[in-house]
Amino acid sequence: MSVLIRHYKPGGIYNTKIWRFASTTAESTKQTNGEDEEEFRVLDILKKKDRFQRKVARKTEVPPDRTDKMRTDQSWGNVWPGPRSFQPSSVPLPIRQGYVPKGQAPPGKKANAELMKIPNFLHLTPPVIKTQCEAIKKFCTEWPKLLNSEEAIEKHYPLEVITSDYCHASPTIRNPLSRVVILRIKLSDLKLDTHARDKFLRLIDDRYNQETDLVTITADRCPVRQQNLDYVNYLLTACYHESWGYEDWEGEKTLEDMEYYDFDLNQSKKNLINWHLQCNNERQTLSDNDYKSFDVSSIPNATEYKDAVCSLFNDAESEHTLKKYDASVRKLLGLPEKKILT
Template structure:
């Protein structure tokens, strides 16, 4: 038993020595570092990469070939947008070539440059008008003629809106506002009317008896409208304003000739022996004298004056 125990101890120590010797040899051996991969440029050109199989992409047919004839165009093109050839079922052409017809709609940049109104078809316009009717009031039955409209609404406001392809929707010309007013509707007397016409200058049209004010100095349309109405209001009140020096004006200081305030009226009343309002054809005569004195001597004014004198004296005309 004692001999077996000694042999076991010897075997244990020998095994332990072998393990220690192996551990020491492993720890003292230099470690090999991993080497970098070698870049080989010689045989790269010869290498051929495997080709991937090409997938043939079949484009779907245009939308125009799938549209129904009774479709609702308002749903296809609901609002303003750029031209799309696959959506418009029309053979649209745009452009110029020296020989042949104009280019078609596919791949045509000219059709994309200009704005279009394809969304404003008659059915869509009718639908929009029906939707807007609930916000409108019926037209007054009494305004059945242009004369009545001008009499009850003497102010006419004109402006313009523009639709174009631009980074901004605000066109510089859209701010311009034109306001027209019938001078007869202002109810001015002779003195106020004369002062009003002198203030507005060449903005008054004698044939249509209309004063036109054009405002464009403000950036917005609403501001120009307010400014134009302010100008008309200011000129109207200034026309009724009487300065102290205006009361001192005599007949020699008048800017134009007035038949009722001159000696011609007195002489006519002496000749006929009655007041001017009771003399036949006195209005024609007074009007001819006013034009002759204010507009100057011309063939037209002299001829009118001669005819008026013959009428008031009951003489036959020259052509009779």
């Protein structure tokens, strides 16, 4: 069957189409004048299509965990040789981690993302550490026999550097506190004269502990530990060399300008020397240079008297400094100790 369709447009015929439809469901092709005329394909909903055989899903056999086949006498270093993410099938331990409401047990080790977030130390067991130490022992040198005490170590290695390492759960293994470097050294281990010592203490300010005689310098302003280590070494070196410098204006300094009491530069030393000479019936006229070069340690109990006088002026007057001064004067003059009545 054929249908003629015409589309009209003002002024004439615009387009013409001929649509043909099949007249029967049995035919799909006709022969006209010895030629094949193609017809539209007919949809036959009654025709049975070939049925495809449904595929049967195959079940994959999951092998048992490695923990079920582990021997109790195996070498753990072969199972967990180095640092890596947590693998529940290789750890024969009932590990649990995670937060759950009260009354419930934390999640187990299987399919537990919390156990995979943090680094672990399962590879650092005592037998593995012992084996690794034995392997690297051939690259180590023997500990010096002379460094057999803390006193010997402080004598030969007076400089002490303190750093800290941290292990924490974070996207990065670098802890901000690990960059802090602390340098410590005793002031007595630095070769300083009176002028250099006084200037060095002024440069380091409150970094000196008078009770322990330790100079402590801390650096944390740089992002990396090595940079802070270089910085503290630079600070110590700069302060040491700067303390030995002598400016022109320092020569104009008088005793009235001194911030502390110096026994060797004051009249107390001259009085002590004159008293000692009079007691020994020695009448000498000493110059200023002779007074400065005179060693008061040659006078019995003079060193204790010197310390007591300096403590009285520098540490302010107190019950302790007065008792110390009283005891030193009695020893110097050969007087008996003061008796306390109870």
